[in-house]
Amino acid sequence: MISAREKSPLTGHVDVWYCFTDDHRLDNRLDQYEAMLSPAESLQYQQLMHGSNGRDYLISRALLRTVLADYSNVSPEKISFCVNAYGKPELSNSDRQETIQFNTAHTSGLTVCVVTRGNDIGVDVESRAESRSVLNMADDYFSTLELQALNGRADDQQLDYFYRYWTLKEAYIKARGEGLTIPLQDFSVVLDEQGAFSSFVGPEADRWDFSIVCKNINYTAAIAMGGKINSIAYSHSIPLGVQVQLSADKAFNHFPVSASGSRNRMNG
Template identity: 30%
Template sequence: MTAPKYLWLPAPTNVTLLPNDVHIWRIHLDLPEPTLENLAATLSDDESARAQRFYFQEHRQRFIAGRGSLRAILGRYLAIAPQEVQFDYEARGKPFLAHEFADSGLAFNLSHSQDLALCAVSKNRQIGIDLEYIRPMSDLESLAQRFFLPREYDLVRSLPPEQRPGVFFRFWTCKEAYLKATGEGIAQLEKIEVSLTPSEPAKLQTFKDWSLLELEPADNYAAAVAVGGFGWDLKCWQY
């Protein structure tokens, strides 16, 4: 099964976020050096220090691209310069807008894998997004047994080997999107029940007041967004 394909539209210059809107931004992280330099100039001192801690240049550049793009995106909604965006952090490290922006009601979440990132933005709704590059893994079955419920693990194990990575990462991104929305850690993965099959879209079984949507941002990627409540309108932007 392939998750629904969405049309990634060029974002308008003046983007508006209505109360029932959910915006998802697709961000390419492998950028030319001049663009990276411009983004790096908008980072805070702690973000710049974090970027320098990456051992590999590729990882450092992708962090700068992701965090700088996040600042630029949030700056559009707040009508401020990217470098003026300020963050606070939850106990597990999840960033959120600093208290001076609380009146905006803006909630966001960022996920990246390989050369792609997704940023989800909502207003007065909890939101989480997860993105994974689908790849073979030697420990896939043991990870599924550790982090998935028995029924989920049995489904992964029952599939032909070539189908297992795709379904594994669909389960993983759905669970992780919810846990990122709530700020809980990866240790809670096995407590989140997701219902899906190779031919049917995922549903979040554990919590009835949350909605879950799978996305296909590019070939060989799995992604999901979890949003508090229902009745929201999705728009997908290409940054």
């Protein structure tokens, strides 16, 4: 068993933390999660709590705060954030704020947080729709190179590949931390025949690395980092509860269950 507090991510390593927000084990912890929110987060939660997005938002903030607490030597409720000129959050009260880089994303039913050291990082996750109507968005947001590659795929592959391109592009935008000042059509992500990241065509192309970290029937998630991705570790987390480390092929596929119910990490 290895507590995240006993280690710091190495340069080039990415920790991917995730939580399924409909997991019933979260139900009796929601009050604890609400108690750790900042005033601004509490206001946001109050505005969302009566709709379908309230639970997802609350658990996403709890995951982010508990994960960052493991790396920053600050309790979850005392984690403090600042933002850059475009709104990208950063740690503001950690003794490791200059080295710990993070990003978070959530969609219906799933929240994801990524942590690394030194390099800019971004993550995006999307709940996959069954309708092919989302493919119409590609004309507005994909580069010519990406459109040609997408249209060259078989019809039964196009929806899957759309989400791969989309999450990779969004992760890059978030990693850059410059918001929509970066036109999505001005850079290209290239996938190989198996659908894995192959190369990047855009500013500082040699600097950026990408990986699709989840691709199943329900979700697609991807990361972009301003440096070489040397290794990735996957952990399912119940904030303030159990943490289970999983292999890449088992991550995102089910709710891992710990026999003890206590916080721990188990090799998958």
